[in-house]
Amino acid sequence: MEKTIPEKGPITDDLIDRMNRWWRAANYLSACQLYLLDNPLLKKPLTMDMIKKKIVGHWGTVPGQNFIFTHLNRAIKRYDLDLILLSGPGHGGNFFIANDYLDGSYSEIYPNISQDEEGMQKLFKQFSFPGGVPSHCAPETPGSIHEGGELGYSLAHGCGAVFDNPDLIAAVIVGDGEAETGPLATSWHINKFINPVGDGAVLPIMNLNGYKIANPTVFGRMSHQELVDFFHGCGWEPYFVEGDDPIPMHKKMAETMDIVIEKIKAIQEHARKTGDTTRPVWPMIVLRSPKGWTGPKVVDGQRIEGNFLAHQVPIMMDKPEHLQILSDWLHSYKPEELFDEDGHLLPDIASLAPEGDHRIGMNPHANGGKLLHDLRMPDFRDYAFDIGHHGEKDSMDTMNLGAFIRDIFKLNEKEKNFRIFSPDENNSNRFYDVFDVTNRDWNSTLHDDDDCLAPDGRVMDSMLSEHMCEGWLEGYLLTGRHGFFDTYEAFSRIIDSMASQHAKWLKVCNQLPWRESIASLNLMMCSTVWQQDHNGFTHQDPGFMDHMANKKADVVRIYLPPDTNCLLSTMDHCLRSRDYVNVIVASKHPRPQWLSMPEAVKHCTQGIGIWDWASNDQGQDPDIVFACAGETPTLEALAAVSILREELPDLKIRFINVVDLFKLQPNNEHPHGLTDEEYDMLFTKDKPVVFNFHGYAKLIHELTYRRHNNRLMHVRGYKEEGTITTPFDVRVQNHVDRFHLVQAALKYLPELGNRGAYLYQKMSDKLVEHKQYIHEYGVDMPEITNWKWKDNQ
C-alpha cells in the first residue's frame, strides 16, 4: 500500500512551503560554504575572523541548481524514481554538496562531516580550502558522475548513463554557458539514439540564468519563439518555467516536473507495451531564473542578482561594510527556521528527502563500481590466427578482433552491459563481425537500404562526433558497464581534453575509498598515421600517446600490439582491467602475422621481449639491437633485420618488440616499468639500439631517459612528413622504412668498413628505385608488397 506521505500526493501549499524551506536551507549551506570558517548557525554576530581569508568559489549558478535539486527530490519520492543528477554548469559544486548534506548522504560517506553544528562548521570550512574539497562537482561529490571543470559533456554523460538502464532517469542540468560549447550543442541529438524500450530517459533541464562569466549567454538572448523552435527542431518538447518569485516558481516547477515525469513514463510504457520504438518527442524543462537568485541585490552600486556579476563570489570581503551585507544575506535565509539549535535540519523539511539509495547522493549508478559485473568473456585464445611460420600469412588485426568482440556481445546479451563506440567508423575499422549479432544504434527514421541499423543496436557508430562517442562511453563506464572507443588515430586528438579529464577523475577516485572501481576507458587508435591512403597529411597524428603519457602513471597504460594474436591478448586484458585509461594502437590493414597465440600470450604478458626467431645473437653479445613498437615499425624493423642478416651474416643482431610501452620507463616511475637490471639485460648497457617507433620519437627518448645506454639509442618515428602517397612511401619519408633503418644501423657499425659502405650505397639505390617506381605506377614495388620474412634464414 502506498505510504500516505504528502510528497506522493498533490502539490499543496504546505508542501510548497516545505520545499521552499529546503531550498532556503540548500542556498544557505551553499553560501556559507563560500564564506564561513565558524559560526555555522549564525548564533553570534558575524565578525571578520569567522570569514575565510581567501574566498574562492561560485554563486551565480547555485540557487537555480538548488531549486532543481529540491524538485527532483519530490519527483523521486512521488514517483519512486531511480534518478541521477548531472550538473552541467561546471561551477558551484557547493550546491550539490549542500543537498547531499541535507539528505544525509554526505555524512554517511564522510562521517566527520556530521549533521550537526560541528559537522556544519567543518562542511563550510573544507569547501574550496587547502586539503578540503574542490569548488566544482568532482569525484569527491557523492552522487556525481560528472566533473564540473571543462564544459560541454553533461548531456553525453547523462545519455551514456541511461543506455541499457531502462528504469533510470538522468536529469541533466545544462547551463546556458555550457550550451554554447560545441559538444553540448550537438548533444541535443541524443534523442535519436535513445531506445524507449531498452534505455532509460534523459531529462534535460536548461537553467537559463542568462549569463556566463562576464557576458550574457547566446540562449539567454534568443527570443522565446527561437528557443521553442530550436528545441522542437532538435526533437524535444520544451516546458518553460520562468520567473523569480519563489513560491509561484515552486508551484510552476512542481507542476511541470509532474508533467514531464509522467510524459517520460507514458512514452516508455507505450513503447514497452507495444514494441513501437518510433522516436518519441521527449520532454525537457527550460528554467529561466535569475543568476545568483536570492543573493545580494546590489553591492557597491552594481546589480548582482540577475547579472553576470553574481557568477563567482558575489561579495568580496575587501571592505568592512561588506560584512553587514554578507550578514544580511546569510540571515535572509533564516537558518533558525530551518535547523534546530544543534544544527539538525527540522524534521518536516528533512522528510522531503528520498530515502536510502533513492537519494541522489547515494544512487549506486553514480558510483558505478557498485553495479559493475565482470564481463562474460570468451577465451581469446579461441580466436587465434594460425600464422603458419612467422610472417608467412597476411591478415587484418582489427578484423580478426571483430570475432572476439562479436562473441562478447553474444555472451553478455542478457546482461546488456557492453557497447562499442566509434564515429561512423565501425566498418572502416573493420569490426564487421559484430553485425552478426547486433546492430548500430539508431532510433530515427529507417529506410530499406539501411545497413545494420536498429533502435536496440549496441554499436554506437551512427553519429559522426568523437565528442559524443567519448562522452557516451564515459557515462556508460561511470555507471558500471563496459566498452571501448575505436577511432581514427589522428582524430583522437579531438578528445584530448576529455580523455585528460577522465584520467584526472580516475586519479582522484583512486584516492577515495568509497568510490568503487569501474571498467577502464579503452581507447583504440585505429587507422593510424602509417596508412592513410585516402586521407593524407591531415590524418597523420600519433601524438595521443604523448598526451596520455603526461598523466599519472597509476592511471595510464599504452599498448602497441604488433599483430592479431597480440591484439586479442591485449584487448582481453584491457577489457578486464579497472580504473585505467588504456590506449591501444591497432592495425586494420592486411599485414604479416608474427606470433602464434602461445607466443603472443607470453609476449603480451611480459609486455616486452626478445623475438629469438628474428635474432641471431643467441648465446653471444649482440653487435646491435633492433627494437620496435607498433605494427608498421615492427614490419619494417624485421625487413631491415632480414636485409642485414642476408648481407652481413656474421653480424649479431638482437630483435626486441615492445607491446606495453611503459615497460621502457624505470620501475620507480611507472608500475609496469622494468628495473634497470631487467632493461639492461634486454638492451645491453653499451650496444647501439635502433628503435623504430609508431609515434613521435621523443616519447621513446623520454621513457628511456634514465636508462644506461640512452646515448646509444637511435629512435625513428613519425616526423610530420608525407601526405597521400603509397603506404611504403610514407615510411620512407619519415625514415622508418627498412632501407633507412639499415642505413641507421650501419652508422653505428663503422667496424664493417667497406662492407658497410657498399650496403649503405645499396640502400640508397633502393630508395631511388622506390621513388621512381611509385612516380611511374602509383603503387609500391612488388619487392616491397611481396616481401616475406624467412624463418631460419
Add this chain to the structure above:
Amino acid sequence: MEKTIPEKGPITDDLIDRMNRWWRAANYLSACQLYLLDNPLLKKPLTMDMIKKKIVGHWGTVPGQNFIFTHLNRAIKRYDLDLILLSGPGHGGNFFIANDYLDGSYSEIYPNISQDEEGMQKLFKQFSFPGGVPSHCAPETPGSIHEGGELGYSLAHGCGAVFDNPDLIAAVIVGDGEAETGPLATSWHINKFINPVGDGAVLPIMNLNGYKIANPTVFGRMSHQELVDFFHGCGWEPYFVEGDDPIPMHKKMAETMDIVIEKIKAIQEHARKTGDTTRPVWPMIVLRSPKGWTGPKVVDGQRIEGNFLAHQVPIMMDKPEHLQILSDWLHSYKPEELFDEDGHLLPDIASLAPEGDHRIGMNPHANGGKLLHDLRMPDFRDYAFDIGHHGEKDSMDTMNLGAFIRDIFKLNEKEKNFRIFSPDENNSNRFYDVFDVTNRDWNSTLHDDDDCLAPDGRVMDSMLSEHMCEGWLEGYLLTGRHGFFDTYEAFSRIIDSMASQHAKWLKVCNQLPWRESIASLNLMMCSTVWQQDHNGFTHQDPGFMDHMANKKADVVRIYLPPDTNCLLSTMDHCLRSRDYVNVIVASKHPRPQWLSMPEAVKHCTQGIGIWDWASNDQGQDPDIVFACAGETPTLEALAAVSILREELPDLKIRFINVVDLFKLQPNNEHPHGLTDEEYDMLFTKDKPVVFNFHGYAKLIHELTYRRHNNRLMHVRGYKEEGTITTPFDVRVQNHVDRFHLVQAALKYLPELGNRGAYLYQKMSDKLVEHKQYIHEYGVDMPEITNWKWKDNQ
C-alpha cells in the same frame, strides 16, 4: 553600363542548359580524377591500363558540391559578388579542383596543368597519386582556405573570413555528416556575432545528401518541420532545394540563389543605410540531393547513387565487368559535348565562369597574404613597467599587456584588421584596457547592464566556445588579418586538433610559392597550471606545449616570458611574425617583475640568457646552474637561489632563464636552436643543472636530449598533483617550489657535507611549517607571499 551577358539577366532555359553542361563537365572531371591515367577525353575505348592501379578518393559528396559551385559562379557574375567558397564536407576535393580547372584558375597557378588534352591527362593522374595532390581540399587547392580533413570548422572559418570584410560573402557548404560534429553544431550561432554593417555575410548551404561514410545522417532523417524549426531556432531562414532531376533542380537552385543573395544585399543595405544593426534573420540554403548524384546507380546488385555506398570510390576496379560500368558512367557526361577535340571547354560553357579575381579559385581573400598589411604597432617599449630594482614591485603581466593591445586597436581602427579572441575570458585574463577603445562583439539583444557589448566590438569573447574562437581566428588570419587567441591553458587542449591542423596547413603552404605569407596564429595560454584558485585539478594542464613541439620545427614557436616587459617584447615579435604557430605562456597574477625594458629586449632577442644579477659565478666556473622557463618556475628558482646564496655564500651559482623554448634544441633540429658550443657556454659541459619548468618535465628532457650534459640535468615541472589549494602549495605538491629546489640542488653537491645536510633538513622543516600553516589559515605563509628578491644580496 552593365554588360549584356545572359548571366546578368533572367534564368532562361538556355542559361540552365549551359549551367547543366558546366555541371556535367565538373562531374566528369571529378570522376576522371579518381580513375584515369590516360585517355582523358575518352577518345579511345577504356582499357584497364588507362586506370589507376590504386583508386583513392571520394565521390559521394562531389556532384552536390559541383552543383553548388556552378550556381555560385552564376551568382557571382549576376551580382558582381566578391565571394569565397568553403567546402565543409571534407572529402571530395576533386570537385574544387575540377571547377578551378574549368575557369582557368588551376592552370594559371599550375601552368603544367594546362587547359588542353595534355593538361587534362596530368590533372587526372596527379589527383590522389604519389607526388600529386591530396584527395581533400587542401592548401594546394586554389581558392580554398579550408582543409577537408578534420570536420566541423567550416562555418567558423567562413565567419572569421567575413569579419571586417563588409563586401565579402563566404558561401559555406556544410555536409550533413559534418553537421553532427560539436564545433559545427554550435557554429549555427555565428549570426549573433555578424554585424550587417561592418562584416560581410556567411551563406550556409547545407548539402543534405543523407549519408556519411556508412550511416545515414542525423539531419537527413529529421522531418522537414524539424529542419525548419531547427534553423529558425538558430536564427536562419532556410530555403529548401530538393530533388534529383537535374534541369528542374537547376531552375530551383538558380531562383533560390537569387532570392538569398538579394536578401543578403537587402539586409546589408538596410543596416548600412539606417545604422540599424538589429540581428537580421540571414538566409541559408538546404540542398537535398542524392549522395553520388549522377554516379553509377547499381553495382554488384547494390544501390550506389543515393546511398552511403557512394561515399568513396563508387566502382572498384576489382572485376573485369566493372570496366564497362565505369566507361558507361564516364561517357554519360558526354565529354564530346563539353570539350573540343583539343580538350578546351566549349566557349558557351566557359563564358559562365566569373572573370579574374572574381573566380572562386583566384579570390585574393582565399590567399590572404595577398591582402595582408602590416599592423600599425606602437612601440612596445613605451608600455614598459618600471621595475625599480629586480623583483622589487609586483604587477600583472597580461593586465599590463592590455594597454599595448588597446593601442594596437587604436592605431588600426581605420584598417579594421585586428581582433582578439577568447572564450568568455577577456576579463579573467585581464585585458581590461581594451575596453577603453572597443567592445565585445555582440549582435544579439542588448540589456542595460551589459558590459561593453556592441555589434561592432572587436573583442570576440562573448561566446563560450574554444572551438569557435580558434576557428574564427583561423578564418580571420587566412584572409589576411591579425589577431590572437587567449585562453585558459588547460582548455587549450580542447583545440589541440584544430591547432595541429593549422600547423599542418602552414607547413604545406610554406612549400607552395603561390601561397602568400599570412600572420601567425598566436595562441596565448593564460590562467596557467600554476594558479587555479577557484578551479583546481581540472584546470591544470600545461601539455599544449608538448603537443605543438611535435609539429614541424619551421612552423612552431614557444615563448615563456617571465614578466611584463618580456611579455610585451614577445607579443610585439609574435604579432609581427608570419606563418608560425606561436604559443605564448603568460601570467595574469600579481607577480614580481624582474627585468627592465632594456634588459627584457636583450633577453627576448637572445631568447635565453644568464641573469647575471641573480648569479654569483662571474668570472668563475659555477658549482651549479639554475635554469628556468615560465613565470612561476622563475619566481621559485630565484627564491631558491636566494636561499642558497644566503646560506652558502661561497657556492657559485649561475642563473639562466629561457624565454624562447626552442633555444634548448640543437640548431640542426630547430632554426632557433643554439649550437652545442653556445649551449655549453651557458649550461657547461659538466656542471649539474636544476631546471625548473612551467610544463611537464619531459619536454625539457626531449629538447636537451642530445646536449653534452643531459645526464646532469635535473628537471622539475608539473606532475599532475594538486587541486584547490594555495598557489604556493600547488608548487610544493609538484616539487617546483623553492624549498624542494634547494633540496634538489643539494643532492648534486655532496661536497658540502654537513652544511648541505643541515640546509636540507631546514628545507624539510619549512615544508612542514608550510603545510601546517595552510591547514590552519587557508592561505600561504607571509614568508612566502612577502618574499622579495634582494638585489646585491
